Amino acid sequence: MGHTIKAIMRADRARRSQPLSFRAPAFGHARNLQSRGALLLTLFIPLLSVFVAAQTSKLKVIADQDSAGPQGTNFASLLMLLRSPKIDLLGITTVSGDQWVEPATVFALWATEITKRTDVSVIKGAEMPLLNSPRQQELREQLYGSYIGWHGSFNPDAPKPSFTWPPPGGYPKVKPRPGRAADFIADTIRAHPHEVVLYCAGPLTNIALAISIDPAIVPLTKAIYIMGGSSRGGPELNWWWDPEAAAMVLRAPWPQIVVSPYEAGEQVVSNEALMRRIVEKHGALSEYVNDVYLKTKPPAGTTLWSMMWDELTVASIFDPAVIAKSETMYLDVDITHGPKYGHTVVWKKPADVPQFMMPYSGPDGPDREKWLSHFTPPSHLHSASVQIEVDVKRFEDDFVEMMSQ
Numbered sequence: 276m277g278h279t280i281k282a283i284m285r286a287d288r289a290r291r292s293q294p295l296s297f298r299a300p301a302f303g304h305a306r307n308l309q310s311r312g313a314l315l316l317t318l319f320i321p322l323l324s325v326f327v328a329a330q331t332s333k334l335k336v337i338a339d340q341d342s343a344g345p346q347g348t349n350f351a352s353l354l355m356l357l358r359s360p361k362i363d364l365l366g367i368t369t370v371s372g373d374q375w376v377e378p379a380t381v382f383a384l385w386a387t388e389i390t391k392r393t394d395v396s397v398i399k400g401a402e403m404p405l406l407n408s409p410r411q412q413e414l415r416e417q418l419y420g421s422y423i424g425w426h427g428s429f430n431p432d433a434p435k436p437s438f439t440w441p442p443p444g445g446y447p448k449v450k451p452r453p454g455r456a457a458d459f460i461a462d463t464i465r466a467h468p469h470e471v472v473l474y475c476a477g478p479l480t481n482i483a484l485a486i487s488i489d490p491a492i493v494p495l496t497k498a499i500y501i502m503g504g505s506s507r508g509g510p511e512l513n514w515w516w517d518p519e520a521a522a523m524v525l526r527a528p529w530p531q532i533v534v535s536p537y538e539a540g541e542q543v544v545s546n547e548a549l550m551r552r553i554v555e556k557h558g559a560l561s562e563y564v565n566d567v568y569l570k571t572k573p574p575a576g577t578t579l580w581s582m583m584w585d586e587l588t589v590a591s592i593f594d595p596a597v598i599a600k601s602e603t604m605y606l607d608v609d610i611t612h613g614p615k616y617g618h619t620v621v622w623k624k625p626a627d628v629p630q631f632m633m634p635y636s637g638p639d640g641p642d643r644e645k646w647l648s649h650f651t652p653p654s655h656l657h658s659a660s661v662q663i664e665v666d667v668k669r670f671e672d673d674f675v676e677m678m679s680q
């Protein structure tokens with residue numbers, strides 16, 4: 276593994292070290308320097324503006340992720356972001372969720388190394404939720420029963436928060452940037468007002484802390500893309516793990532909220548054939564994919580394949596057409612400390628008077644206009660575009676392309 280990762284790096288370095296050269300076309304017999312200069316100017320001004328446009332049109336993104344690896348949705352989505360020529364990745368902030376923040380930070384750093392993007396800072400974020408805790412969760416489940424199978428870092432057999440393990444080939448050499456994720460998020464949004472897209476694919480603790488420190492960043496953000504919650508209502512790990520953080524973030528007036536719920540990501544599942552397509556393209560990550568997916572056998576009783584929640588959210592930022600259908604909803608999280616603590620709460624405008632009213636509305640039936648006027652969204656919530664149906668083939672093609680560039 277170590278050898279192959281080094282080989283990826285060597286090949287990539289060689290590719291990147293080739294000088295960018297614009298081979299000017301032959302100008303023939305320019306009669307004098309002045310006309311040749313004018314010609315050059317005519318040629319290069321459009322070239323220059325295309326180059327500048329390409330630079331400035333890159334989307335500025337902060338990725339917030341519970342990024343343990345070396346496989347899986349948390350890690351592969353970071354690789355897509357790190358390799359994309361279409362985005363300016365301003366930083367990766369880490370958070371606990373599927374794993375604790377310490378191993379998530381190790382693997383985020385490793386992701387920057389294997390993609391040759393150590394220019395992208397990794398900033399460590401929250402270890403624990405705002406209020407929730409493993410002990411409180413255990414007590415609640417003793418009282419009310421369990422509504423969710425996978426508990427991530429709250430799994431009873433999860434390692435201690437401080438425990439880390441080396442990625443294939445050893446620990447990364449690059450270190451996290453000093454400071455805390457919430458400060459980085461707030462400062463970076465302020466440095467680029469109305470330009471930053473927040474990609475949030477873990478529990479929303481860092482984002483909640485950032486908007487508590489500096490609420491003015493909310494309207495200064497371009498958009499927030501959130502993987503989490505359920506379009507049907509109910510529990511999903513990211514929001515269940517830190518319900519108060521999720522509620523705070525969903526109740527903030529972001530200019531644009533896009534939610535990729537559990538049910539969208541479950542429509543796309545990683546598999547051997549998909550990974551083989553990446554390997555056969557011989558891109559910068561093909562040897563990595565070959566090593567960690569095709570040559571690796573998972574521990575007994577486990578699988579390498581998973582739903583591609585976080586990858587789908589990345590793809591939808593760059594190619595909205597991967598989402599065949601979205602719905603406008605007003606999402607919230609139950610923060611009462613009962614059996615539904617952390618479950619998604621969904622409000623959406625009904626198309627008509629609910630059927631259950633019909634038999635109880637007297638001989639004249641319900642007053643449709645009156646009832647429909649009652650259906651207004653809760654005032655503390657904001658409309659979110661919630662992804663409902665995925666164009667699976669388009670997503671898979673995008674994934675292969677983004678992992679092969």
Ligand SMILES: [Ca+2]
Nearest residue numbers: 341349476477
């Ligand atoms: Ca995640």
